[in-house]
Amino acid sequence: MPIREDQNRFKSIVKGRVRDDFKKYVTNGELIGKREDEFVKIPLPRIDIPTFRYGPKQDQQGVGQGEGEGDPQQGQGQGQPGSGKGEAGENPGEHMLEVEISLEELAEILGEKLQLPRILPKGTANLVTEKTRYSGIAPVGPEGLRKFKQTYKKALSRYISSGNYNPDDPVIIPIRSDYQYRTMKKTQKPHTKAVVIYMMDVSGSMGEEQKEIVRLESFWINTWLKKHYKGLDTRFIIHDAAAKEVDENTFFKTSESGGTLISSAYKLCQQIIDAEYPADEWNIYPFHFSDGDNWSGEDTRLCVQLIKEYFLPRVNVFSYGQVESKYGSGQFLKDLQKEFGDDDQVTLSQIESRDKILDSIKDFLGKGK
Amino acid sequence: MANLSLELEAERKKISQVAKNVGLDCFETIFEMVNFDQISQFASYGGFPVRYPHWRFGMEYEQLSKSYEYGLSKIYEMVINTDPCYAYLMEGNSMMDQKLVMAHVYGHCDFFKNNIWFSKTNRKMMDQMANHATRIRQYIDRHGYEEVEKFIDLCLSLENLIDRYSILNGPTQFTEKKPQVRESDFVFQVEKSYMKNYINPPDVVAEFKKDQMQKMADKAQFPADPVRDILTFLIHYAPLEEWQQDVLSIIKDESYYFAPQGMTKTMNEGWASYWHSHIMTKHILNDSEIVDFADHHAGAMFMKIGGYNPYKVGIELMREIEERWNKGKFGRDWEECDDVNERKHWDKKLNLGLEKIFEVRKIYNDVTFIDEFLTEDFCIRNKMFVYKMNKETGRFEVDTRDFKAIKAQLLFQLTNFGQPIIRIENANFENRGELLLRHVHEGLDLQPNYMDATMKNLNKLWKRPVNMITVMDNEPQLFRFDGKEYTKHSLTENNNSQAEPSHKDSE
Numbered sequence: 001m002p003i004r005e006d007q008n009r010f011k012s013i014v015k016g017r018v019r020d021d022f023k024k025y026v027t028n029g030e031l032i033g034k035r036e037d038e039f040v041k042i043p044l045p046r047i048d049i050p051t052f053r054y055g056p057k058q059d060q061q062g063v064g065q066g067e068g069e070g071d072p073q074q075g076q077g078q079g080q081p082g083s084g085k086g087e088a089g090e091n092p093g094e095h096m097l098e099v100e101i102s103l104e105e106l107a108e109i110l111g112e113k114l115q116l117p118r119i120l121p122k123g124t125a126n127l128v129t130e131k132t133r134y135s136g137i138a139p140v141g142p143e144g145l146r147k148f149k150q151t152y153k154k155a156l157s158r159y160i161s162s163g164n165y166n167p168d169d170p171v172i173i174p175i176r177s178d179y180q181y182r183t184m185k186k187t188q189k190p191h192t193k194a195v196v197i198y199m200m201d202v203s204g205s206m207g208e209e210q211k212e213i214v215r216l217e218s219f220w221i222n223t224w225l226k227k228h229y230k231g232l233d234t235r236f237i238i239h240d241a242a243a244k245e246v247d248e249n250t251f252f253k254t255s256e257s258g259g260t261l262i263s264s265a266y267k268l269c270q271q272i273i274d275a276e277y278p279a280d281e282w283n284i285y286p287f288h289f290s291d292g293d294n295w296s297g298e299d300t301r302l303c304v305q306l307i308k309e310y311f312l313p314r315v316n317v318f319s320y321g322q323v324e325s326k327y328g329s330g331q332f333l334k335d336l337q338k339e340f341g342d343d344d345q346v347t348l349s350q351i352e353s354r355d356k357i358l359d360s361i362k363d364f365l366g367k368g369k
Numbered sequence: 370m371a372n373l374s375l376e377l378e379a380e381r382k383k384i385s386q387v388a389k390n391v392g393l394d395c396f397e398t399i400f401e402m403v404n405f406d407q408i409s410q411f412a413s414y415g416g417f418p419v420r421y422p423h424w425r426f427g428m429e430y431e432q433l434s435k436s437y438e439y440g441l442s443k444i445y446e447m448v449i450n451t452d453p454c455y456a457y458l459m460e461g462n463s464m465m466d467q468k469l470v471m472a473h474v475y476g477h478c479d480f481f482k483n484n485i486w487f488s489k490t491n492r493k494m495m496d497q498m499a500n501h502a503t504r505i506r507q508y509i510d511r512h513g514y515e516e517v518e519k520f521i522d523l524c525l526s527l528e529n530l531i532d533r534y535s536i537l538n539g540p541t542q543f544t545e546k547k548p549q550v551r552e553s554d555f556v557f558q559v560e561k562s563y564m565k566n567y568i569n570p571p572d573v574v575a576e577f578k579k580d581q582m583q584k585m586a587d588k589a590q591f592p593a594d595p596v597r598d599i600l601t602f603l604i605h606y607a608p609l610e611e612w613q614q615d616v617l618s619i620i621k622d623e624s625y626y627f628a629p630q631g632m633t634k635t636m637n638e639g640w641a642s643y644w645h646s647h648i649m650t651k652h653i654l655n656d657s658e659i660v661d662f663a664d665h666h667a668g669a670m671f672m673k674i675g676g677y678n679p680y681k682v683g684i685e686l687m688r689e690i691e692e693r694w695n696k697g698k699f700g701r702d703w704e705e706c707d708d709v710n711e712r713k714h715w716d717k718k719l720n721l722g723l724e725k726i727f728e729v730r731k732i733y734n735d736v737t738f739i740d741e742f743l744t745e746d747f748c749i750r751n752k753m754f755v756y757k758m759n760k761e762t763g764r765f766e767v768d769t770r771d772f773k774a775i776k777a778q779l780l781f782q783l784t785n786f787g788q789p790i791i792r793i794e795n796a797n798f799e800n801r802g803e804l805l806l807r808h809v810h811e812g813l814d815l816q817p818n819y820m821d822a823t824m825k826n827l828n829k830l831w832k833r834p835v836n837m838i839t840v841m842d843n844e845p846q847l848f849r850f851d852g853k854e855y856t857k858h859s860l861t862e863n864n865n866s867q868a869e870p871s872h873k874d875s876e
Binding site: 002003005006008009010011047049053055062097098161162163 | 432528755
């Protein structure tokens, strides 16, 4: 049908718009709220072809009917969209369009915008195994695989829809086009597995805005990594002076007060990796976000040591993002910079505000690891 | 490809016969049963699945199919004004709904065939649209998808600039020549290039040219009278390539095809509703269906407070006319009668109602229909009012129930059928080939951002600066887009010097 052609054209125009305004969508949390498994719903103003038309801003008035109680709503004599004849939906108001974009496409736009290199999974476990299961239905196949029930249903519905079904004499004779057969479906199971472990400082100095930034960043990081790894695990660790593992919701909602011992999170992360993610099978991505304040220089040294001796040999890349808070920015980033400034396996990023999210994503993912 | 079930086909025959018996005069009507996806597609194409490719149809489809999926709207019926008339029924609607839709469709079909505003309509539009599509696809092959699409976008932006009142006279004829000073008109042909300056001395040529320009400026302006049919004017005079001219004329043809439907929306829906109600209740319905019918009919007629439902206004007016002419409530005696009681019991038993509404459906359009038949009684009985935005509370409130105000407001909404009236005043503005448009301001300003964008598009076609005189924020202003910059000048008396800055430029 030609409509698919036009629909695809329209969709590509929409994608162009999203691409043009990408930064707006990156820094806008609304997008993430509208996530549905593999799709994101993006609200867009209706793409209009400009014409000379009356503006809405003046004394709006019109004719109504009734007792005049309540609040006559707007609308200047337009037909209900979609219920007219011929010219259905000719005069729609200022509607918002909601377009669906798959995460895959979103990742593509992200990659294109930031010119991100593709990630090369480490190791040789980059295999995909195929499994076949007889779970599909097809109109052709060997007689041995014919499904009686489906065939009967199809024939029955044909009878009913053509008006030939007689309930008193329910004889159904299937014809060739009613036959249904089992068919095999191939499912691919990727062997490249990856895990992202997010760690976040939830001590008092991390405010709502800082968490929102982390939330946005993690969404985009996930989107990008998902594109490269079919199976992606995510784990979440929060910490103040002590660390614990939580689910995603709690991760972004928890606020604690109290001090900050970063090493506590690193240690917990270490335990998780040791227990569940052997480094030779998994691509491991620890991300840590904090405002950079650590309890003591002693603890910072411990962290550096952990990164150096434990994480670097095992992970693809170790990332640290320092989110600037209203109390300023801590020392931790500088400490790490001093230690790992030119190490390819450690990415460090400073995020001053929402506007810097894109730059920071580029910092994190720009190395192609 | 009539694919109705036996049961439906039987009903169709019955309804069609009833329609004939009550006096409806329809084209042959072909019903097709389609599913919701198909009907969304057809509706996206304005009823013509054969139309040229354009993303806007895809957008329409996206919206229609989504709003159906979300349960926000459902298309019950669609009729295409062609001969034979095509109508679509949606799979899965109840039998009663299908019958209602068929009765309604016969109403539309009769209206299409008999209303005078449709008398010049191309009834083979399905073929015409398919031809349009073929031509556009050819241009796409030749010039590339993006190029053609971009040009179609431009044309669609000017789509509503047609002269709806010219429908009955046939297309506007343009015979005037576009004023142009071409050197070849007064310079001698020179064989040898070294002779050029002797045969055509440059200073003489320059002098002559200046003279000609002056004469042109003094001469009657071009076009002699303001032009409403801007699309046709552009086809004739805009510097377009041949394929562009053709695309523009395709858009124009389709725009004119749809125009009468916009001009008779209220009447057409009123007429069809009147007849579906008549046919169904008097001839077709079973006892078991009557409640469902009443429910669905009421749903279609529902007019929300502050809204305007053409079905409702149309059917009520039709019934009012029928009653008035049945009882003889017209003419001088009726007009001059002041006695409330006498008016109430007025009945001359003329029974001219049916004849009258058939006449009405033949020769009126929405504007004349409302102007002539909306009466004070009607407004009072239907509790009509004018509402207005109260700026202080930001809410809409009932402004007045005065009959004159209601009528004025309704007619205003319908003036030029909801489109601003825009004319070409001068296509050689300032004697520089600029386009001067005038918006005939009726109290509503144009939407500024859309105006800007549309002027830019017009400029791309005309390739010379485009000017627009309109009233914006209670002040007459001249807007100008010269291809790069967008400027505006007030046209109020006291700062007239500012009003025409172009004089300064040309010094």
